[in-house]
Amino acid sequence: MPMNAADSLFEDPKASTPETPRPRPGDRHSGQPQAAAIRPAVVIDDVSMVYTVTSTGSEEEDQVHGARRLARRALGRPPIVKNHALTGVRLLIEQGEFVGFIGRNGSGKSTLMNIVAGQMNPTNGRVWAVDRPAKLGVNVALVPALSGDRNIRLGCLAQGMTPGEVDEVFDELVEIAALGKALYWPMKAYSSGMAARLRFAVATATNPHVLILDEALSTGDAQFQARGQARMQEIRKNAGCVMFVSHSMSEIRNLCTRVVWIDDGHVVMDGDTKDVVDRYDKYMGLLADGNLLSARAFRDECAGQYRPLAWMGGSL
Numbered sequence: 001m002p003m004n005a006a007d008s009l010f011e012d013p014k015a016s017t018p019e020t021p022r023p024r025p026g027d028r029h030s031g032q033p034q035a036a037a038i039r040p041a042v043v044i045d046d047v048s049m050v051y052t053v054t055s056t057g058s059e060e061e062d063q064v065h066g067a068r069r070l071a072r073r074a075l076g077r078p079p080i081v082k083n084h085a086l087t088g089v090r091l092l093i094e095q096g097e098f099v100g101f102i103g104r105n106g107s108g109k110s111t112l113m114n115i116v117a118g119q120m121n122p123t124n125g126r127v128w129a130v131d132r133p134a135k136l137g138v139n140v141a142l143v144p145a146l147s148g149d150r151n152i153r154l155g156c157l158a159q160g161m162t163p164g165e166v167d168e169v170f171d172e173l174v175e176i177a178a179l180g181k182a183l184y185w186p187m188k189a190y191s192s193g194m195a196a197r198l199r200f201a202v203a204t205a206t207n208p209h210v211l212i213l214d215e216a217l218s219t220g221d222a223q224f225q226a227r228g229q230a231r232m233q234e235i236r237k238n239a240g241c242v243m244f245v246s247h248s249m250s251e252i253r254n255l256c257t258r259v260v261w262i263d264d265g266h267v268v269m270d271g272d273t274k275d276v277v278d279r280y281d282k283y284m285g286l287l288a289d290g291n292l293l294s295a296r297a298f299r300d301e302c303a304g305q306y307r308p309l310a311w312m313g314g315s316l
Protein backbone atom coordinates (compact mmCIF):
# COMPACT_ATOMS: atom_id res chain seq x y z
CA MET A 1 0.00 0.00 0.00
CA PRO A 2 1.64 3.28 -1.05
CA MET A 3 2.07 5.87 1.63
CA ASN A 4 -0.57 8.55 1.84
CA ALA A 5 -2.56 7.23 -1.08
CA ALA A 6 -6.19 8.28 -0.99
CA ASP A 7 -8.06 5.14 -0.05
CA SER A 8 -11.63 3.96 -0.38
CA LEU A 9 -11.74 3.96 3.41
CA PHE A 10 -12.43 7.66 3.13
CA GLU A 11 -15.46 9.53 1.97
CA ASP A 12 -15.09 12.66 -0.13
CA PRO A 13 -14.26 15.42 2.37
CA LYS A 14 -16.14 17.99 0.30
CA ALA A 15 -19.27 15.86 0.57
CA SER A 16 -19.18 15.88 4.36
CA THR A 17 -21.81 17.91 6.11
CA PRO A 18 -20.94 19.98 9.16
CA GLU A 19 -23.99 18.47 10.87
CA THR A 20 -22.51 14.96 10.81
CA PRO A 21 -22.47 13.82 14.45
CA ARG A 22 -18.95 13.71 15.79
CA PRO A 23 -17.68 11.51 18.59
CA ARG A 24 -17.27 13.21 21.93
CA PRO A 25 -13.66 13.62 23.14
CA GLY A 26 -14.06 10.76 25.59
CA ASP A 27 -15.15 8.35 22.84
CA ARG A 28 -11.73 8.53 21.24
CA HIS A 29 -10.17 6.68 24.14
CA SER A 30 -12.95 4.23 24.79
CA GLY A 31 -11.79 1.68 22.26
CA GLN A 32 -15.38 1.64 20.94
CA PRO A 33 -15.47 4.33 18.24
CA GLN A 34 -18.74 4.93 16.42
CA ALA A 35 -17.56 4.04 12.91
CA ALA A 36 -20.49 5.77 11.19
CA ALA A 37 -19.65 9.11 12.79
CA ILE A 38 -15.96 9.09 11.97
CA ARG A 39 -14.66 11.21 9.09
CA PRO A 40 -10.96 10.26 8.86
CA ALA A 41 -8.42 12.60 7.30
CA VAL A 42 -5.26 10.74 8.37
CA VAL A 43 -4.82 7.26 9.82
CA ILE A 44 -1.46 6.43 11.36
CA ASP A 45 -1.43 2.68 11.83
CA ASP A 46 1.22 1.22 14.13
CA VAL A 47 4.03 3.40 12.79
CA SER A 48 7.57 2.85 14.04
CA MET A 49 10.80 4.40 12.87
CA VAL A 50 14.30 3.20 13.63
CA TYR A 51 17.26 5.22 12.41
CA THR A 52 20.72 3.70 12.21
CA VAL A 53 23.53 6.09 13.04
CA THR A 54 27.25 5.87 13.60
CA SER A 55 28.25 6.55 17.18
CA THR A 56 31.56 7.37 18.78
CA GLY A 57 30.21 5.90 22.03
CA SER A 58 30.04 2.12 22.33
CA GLU A 59 27.40 1.61 25.00
CA GLU A 60 24.68 0.59 22.55
CA GLU A 61 26.94 -1.10 20.04
CA ASP A 62 25.55 -4.55 20.71
CA GLN A 63 22.24 -3.52 19.12
CA VAL A 64 23.56 -4.28 15.64
CA HIS A 65 24.21 -7.71 14.18
CA GLY A 66 27.35 -9.39 15.57
CA ALA A 67 29.21 -10.09 12.29
CA ARG A 68 28.61 -6.59 11.04
CA ARG A 69 29.79 -5.16 14.33
CA LEU A 70 33.01 -7.17 14.22
CA ALA A 71 33.66 -6.25 10.58
CA ARG A 72 33.29 -2.55 11.30
CA ARG A 73 35.56 -2.86 14.31
CA ALA A 74 38.23 -4.66 12.21
CA LEU A 75 38.06 -1.89 9.61
CA GLY A 76 38.38 0.77 12.31
CA ARG A 77 34.96 2.24 11.49
CA PRO A 78 32.75 3.80 14.17
CA PRO A 79 30.06 1.46 15.48
CA ILE A 80 26.48 1.69 14.26
CA VAL A 81 23.64 2.01 16.75
CA LYS A 82 19.90 1.93 16.35
CA ASN A 83 17.84 4.90 17.38
CA HIS A 84 14.16 4.12 17.97
CA ALA A 85 12.60 7.46 17.05
CA LEU A 86 8.97 6.23 16.98
CA THR A 87 7.38 3.08 18.40
CA GLY A 88 3.92 1.80 17.50
CA VAL A 89 2.21 5.15 16.96
CA ARG A 90 -1.53 4.78 16.25
CA LEU A 91 -3.63 7.85 15.64
CA LEU A 92 -6.81 8.70 13.81
CA ILE A 93 -7.15 12.33 12.81
CA GLU A 94 -10.50 13.50 11.55
CA GLN A 95 -11.50 16.17 9.08
CA GLY A 96 -11.93 19.48 10.82
CA GLU A 97 -9.48 18.69 13.62
CA PHE A 98 -6.58 20.94 14.56
CA VAL A 99 -4.18 18.58 16.30
CA GLY A 100 -1.17 19.84 18.20
CA PHE A 101 1.92 17.66 18.65
CA ILE A 102 4.04 18.43 21.66
CA GLY A 103 7.07 16.83 23.26
CA ARG A 104 10.64 17.40 24.33
CA ASN A 105 13.45 17.87 21.79
CA GLY A 106 14.12 14.60 20.02
CA SER A 107 10.83 12.98 21.06
CA GLY A 108 9.86 12.08 17.47
CA LYS A 109 7.43 14.81 16.37
CA SER A 110 9.25 15.84 13.18
CA THR A 111 9.92 12.23 12.25
CA LEU A 112 6.19 11.55 12.46
CA MET A 113 5.35 14.64 10.39
CA ASN A 114 7.91 13.64 7.74
CA ILE A 115 6.41 10.17 7.53
CA VAL A 116 2.85 11.50 7.21
CA ALA A 117 4.04 13.97 4.55
CA GLY A 118 5.55 11.06 2.58
CA GLN A 119 9.10 12.37 2.94
CA MET A 120 10.31 9.11 4.45
CA ASN A 121 9.05 5.56 4.86
CA PRO A 122 8.55 4.19 8.35
CA THR A 123 10.39 1.02 9.32
CA ASN A 124 7.04 -0.42 10.30
CA GLY A 125 3.39 0.52 9.88
CA ARG A 126 1.36 2.50 7.38
CA VAL A 127 -0.19 5.90 6.89
CA TRP A 128 -3.37 6.64 4.97
CA ALA A 129 -4.40 10.18 4.11
CA VAL A 130 -7.54 11.50 2.50
CA ASP A 131 -5.40 13.61 0.18
CA ARG A 132 -1.73 14.32 -0.43
CA PRO A 133 -0.63 16.15 2.73
CA ALA A 134 0.80 19.64 2.28
CA LYS A 135 3.84 20.26 4.45
CA LEU A 136 5.37 23.68 4.54
CA GLY A 137 8.37 23.92 2.22
CA VAL A 138 8.05 20.32 1.08
CA ASN A 139 5.21 19.98 -1.38
CA VAL A 140 6.56 22.86 -3.45
CA ALA A 141 10.20 23.89 -3.79
CA LEU A 142 10.38 27.65 -4.24
CA VAL A 143 13.12 29.20 -6.37
CA PRO A 144 15.53 31.50 -4.49
CA ALA A 145 16.42 33.53 -7.59
CA LEU A 146 12.78 34.43 -8.30
CA SER A 147 10.85 37.24 -6.64
CA GLY A 148 8.11 36.57 -4.11
CA ASP A 149 5.26 37.28 -6.52
CA ARG A 150 6.73 34.95 -9.16
CA ASN A 151 7.28 32.25 -6.55
CA ILE A 152 3.63 32.54 -5.51
CA ARG A 153 2.49 32.02 -9.09
CA LEU A 154 4.98 29.23 -9.73
CA GLY A 155 4.19 27.49 -6.43
CA CYS A 156 0.45 27.55 -7.15
CA LEU A 157 0.92 26.21 -10.69
CA ALA A 158 3.22 23.48 -9.35
CA GLN A 159 0.40 22.36 -7.07
CA GLY A 160 -1.90 21.87 -10.04
CA MET A 161 -3.82 25.15 -10.01
CA THR A 162 -4.79 26.67 -13.34
CA PRO A 163 -3.59 30.21 -14.24
CA GLY A 164 -7.17 31.41 -13.74
CA GLU A 165 -7.33 29.88 -10.25
CA VAL A 166 -3.98 31.46 -9.41
CA ASP A 167 -5.33 34.89 -10.45
CA GLU A 168 -8.33 34.36 -8.17
CA VAL A 169 -6.28 33.67 -5.03
CA PHE A 170 -3.21 35.77 -5.82
CA ASP A 171 -4.22 38.92 -3.91
CA GLU A 172 -5.26 36.88 -0.88
CA LEU A 173 -1.90 35.07 -0.86
CA VAL A 174 -0.02 38.37 -1.16
CA GLU A 175 -1.97 39.59 1.86
CA ILE A 176 -1.17 36.42 3.85
CA ALA A 177 2.53 36.67 3.00
CA ALA A 178 2.49 40.39 3.90
CA LEU A 179 5.92 41.02 2.40
CA GLY A 180 5.39 44.66 1.43
CA LYS A 181 7.82 45.85 -1.22
CA ALA A 182 9.94 42.70 -0.66
CA LEU A 183 7.28 40.84 -2.66
CA TYR A 184 9.20 41.98 -5.75
CA TRP A 185 12.66 41.11 -4.46
CA PRO A 186 14.36 37.77 -5.13
CA MET A 187 13.57 35.25 -2.41
CA LYS A 188 17.29 34.80 -1.69
CA ALA A 189 17.28 38.33 -0.24
CA TYR A 190 14.62 37.37 2.35
CA SER A 191 15.17 36.86 6.06
CA SER A 192 14.18 33.43 7.44
CA GLY A 193 10.90 34.89 8.74
CA MET A 194 10.09 36.47 5.36
CA ALA A 195 10.82 33.19 3.55
CA ALA A 196 8.58 31.38 6.05
CA ARG A 197 5.72 33.79 5.25
CA LEU A 198 6.09 33.10 1.54
CA ARG A 199 6.24 29.32 2.01
CA PHE A 200 3.21 29.44 4.27
CA ALA A 201 1.16 31.43 1.74
CA VAL A 202 2.05 29.01 -1.09
CA ALA A 203 1.50 25.85 0.98
CA THR A 204 -1.98 26.92 2.02
CA ALA A 205 -3.03 28.23 -1.42
CA THR A 206 -4.91 25.10 -2.44
CA ASN A 207 -6.87 24.76 0.82
CA PRO A 208 -5.22 21.38 1.49
CA HIS A 209 -7.20 18.66 3.23
CA VAL A 210 -4.18 17.77 5.32
CA LEU A 211 -1.85 20.60 6.33
CA ILE A 212 1.31 19.79 8.29
CA LEU A 213 3.09 22.61 10.07
CA ASP A 214 6.28 21.88 11.95
CA GLU A 215 7.32 24.94 13.96
CA ALA A 216 5.95 26.95 11.05
CA LEU A 217 5.11 30.14 12.89
CA SER A 218 8.14 30.20 15.16
CA THR A 219 10.28 32.36 12.85
CA GLY A 220 7.46 34.81 12.17
CA ASP A 221 6.60 38.02 14.00
CA ALA A 222 3.32 38.73 15.79
CA GLN A 223 1.59 40.01 12.63
CA PHE A 224 2.44 36.86 10.67
CA GLN A 225 1.47 34.63 13.56
CA ALA A 226 -1.97 36.24 13.73
CA ARG A 227 -2.54 35.97 9.97
CA GLY A 228 -1.14 32.44 9.90
CA GLN A 229 -3.42 31.35 12.70
CA ALA A 230 -6.47 32.82 10.97
CA ARG A 231 -5.56 31.07 7.72
CA MET A 232 -5.10 27.71 9.49
CA GLN A 233 -8.51 28.03 11.12
CA GLU A 234 -10.01 28.78 7.70
CA ILE A 235 -8.50 25.56 6.30
CA ARG A 236 -9.78 23.57 9.25
CA LYS A 237 -13.30 24.96 8.87
CA ASN A 238 -13.17 23.96 5.22
CA ALA A 239 -13.11 20.28 6.32
CA GLY A 240 -9.32 20.10 6.31
CA CYS A 241 -7.22 18.94 9.21
CA VAL A 242 -4.11 20.60 10.55
CA MET A 243 -1.23 18.76 12.21
CA PHE A 244 0.69 21.36 14.13
CA VAL A 245 4.05 20.90 15.89
CA SER A 246 5.07 23.61 18.32
CA HIS A 247 7.05 24.20 21.49
CA SER A 248 4.88 27.24 22.22
CA MET A 249 2.21 26.07 24.65
CA SER A 250 0.30 29.34 24.22
CA GLU A 251 0.04 28.68 20.46
CA ILE A 252 -1.04 25.11 21.15
CA ARG A 253 -3.65 26.20 23.70
CA ASN A 254 -5.01 28.92 21.37
CA LEU A 255 -5.23 26.85 18.23
CA CYS A 256 -5.65 23.16 18.85
CA THR A 257 -8.83 21.17 19.29
CA ARG A 258 -6.81 18.17 20.42
CA VAL A 259 -3.23 17.52 21.50
CA VAL A 260 -0.92 14.52 21.17
CA TRP A 261 2.02 14.38 23.60
CA ILE A 262 4.94 12.29 22.34
CA ASP A 263 7.89 11.28 24.48
CA ASP A 264 10.75 8.95 23.53
CA GLY A 265 8.84 7.99 20.38
CA HIS A 266 5.70 6.85 22.26
CA VAL A 267 2.34 8.57 22.48
CA VAL A 268 1.94 9.50 26.14
CA MET A 269 -1.41 11.27 25.87
CA ASP A 270 -3.92 12.10 23.15
CA GLY A 271 -6.95 14.17 24.00
CA ASP A 272 -8.37 17.40 25.30
CA THR A 273 -5.97 20.33 24.76
CA LYS A 274 -6.12 21.74 28.28
CA ASP A 275 -5.77 18.38 29.98
CA VAL A 276 -2.78 17.27 27.87
CA VAL A 277 -0.97 20.62 27.96
CA ASP A 278 -1.47 21.00 31.73
CA ARG A 279 0.10 17.61 32.32
CA TYR A 280 2.90 18.24 29.83
CA ASP A 281 3.65 21.55 31.58
CA LYS A 282 3.83 19.71 34.89
CA TYR A 283 6.18 17.10 33.38
CA MET A 284 8.47 19.76 31.91
CA GLY A 285 8.41 21.62 35.24
CA LEU A 286 9.57 18.49 37.06
CA LEU A 287 12.34 17.99 34.51
CA ALA A 288 13.41 21.62 34.74
CA ASP A 289 13.62 21.29 38.53
CA GLY A 290 15.83 18.23 38.14
CA ASN A 291 13.23 15.82 39.57
CA LEU A 292 13.96 13.20 36.94
CA LEU A 293 12.49 10.23 38.78
CA SER A 294 9.28 12.08 39.66
CA ALA A 295 9.04 13.32 36.05
CA ARG A 296 9.38 9.82 34.66
CA ALA A 297 6.88 8.41 37.15
CA PHE A 298 4.39 11.15 36.29
CA ARG A 299 4.87 10.58 32.54
CA ASP A 300 4.40 6.83 32.95
CA GLU A 301 1.25 7.43 35.00
CA CYS A 302 -0.15 9.61 32.18
CA ALA A 303 0.87 7.03 29.56
CA GLY A 304 -0.82 4.31 31.62
CA GLN A 305 -4.17 6.06 31.11
CA TYR A 306 -3.74 6.32 27.32
CA ARG A 307 -5.60 3.76 25.21
CA PRO A 308 -5.02 3.66 21.44
CA LEU A 309 -8.10 2.94 19.38
CA ALA A 310 -8.98 -0.74 19.67
CA TRP A 311 -10.12 -1.11 16.05
CA MET A 312 -6.67 -0.08 14.83
CA GLY A 313 -5.18 -3.29 16.06
CA GLY A 314 -4.32 -4.51 12.56
CA SER A 315 -7.80 -4.95 11.12
CA LEU A 316 -7.60 -2.15 8.57
Ligand SMILES: Nc1ncnc2c1ncn2[C@@H]1O[C@H](COP(=O)(O)OP(=O)(O)OP(=O)(O)O)[C@@H](O)[C@H]1O
Residues within 6 Å of the ligand: 051, 052, 053, 083, 084, 085, 103, 104, 105, 106, 107, 108, 109, 110, 111, 112
Ligand atom coordinates in the same frame (compact mmCIF):
# COMPACT_ATOMS: atom_id res chain seq x y z
N1 LIG B 1 18.10 11.72 9.93
C1 LIG B 1 18.22 11.18 11.12
N2 LIG B 1 19.12 10.20 11.34
C2 LIG B 1 19.24 9.62 12.54
N3 LIG B 1 18.50 9.95 13.62
C3 LIG B 1 17.59 10.92 13.46
C4 LIG B 1 17.40 11.59 12.21
N4 LIG B 1 16.42 12.50 12.36
C5 LIG B 1 16.01 12.42 13.63
N5 LIG B 1 16.72 11.48 14.30
C6 LIG B 1 16.54 11.08 15.70
O1 LIG B 1 15.19 10.74 15.89
C7 LIG B 1 14.75 11.15 17.17
C8 LIG B 1 13.52 12.03 16.99
O2 LIG B 1 13.92 13.21 16.32
P1 LIG B 1 12.83 14.27 15.81
O3 LIG B 1 13.55 15.29 14.99
O4 LIG B 1 11.71 13.53 15.17
O5 LIG B 1 12.35 14.88 17.20
P2 LIG B 1 11.46 16.18 17.49
O6 LIG B 1 10.47 15.77 18.52
O7 LIG B 1 10.92 16.75 16.23
O8 LIG B 1 12.53 17.13 18.13
P3 LIG B 1 12.60 18.76 18.19
O9 LIG B 1 11.53 19.21 19.11
O10 LIG B 1 13.97 18.97 18.72
O11 LIG B 1 12.45 19.27 16.77
C9 LIG B 1 15.93 11.86 17.82
O12 LIG B 1 16.55 10.94 18.70
C10 LIG B 1 16.85 12.18 16.66
O13 LIG B 1 18.21 12.11 17.07
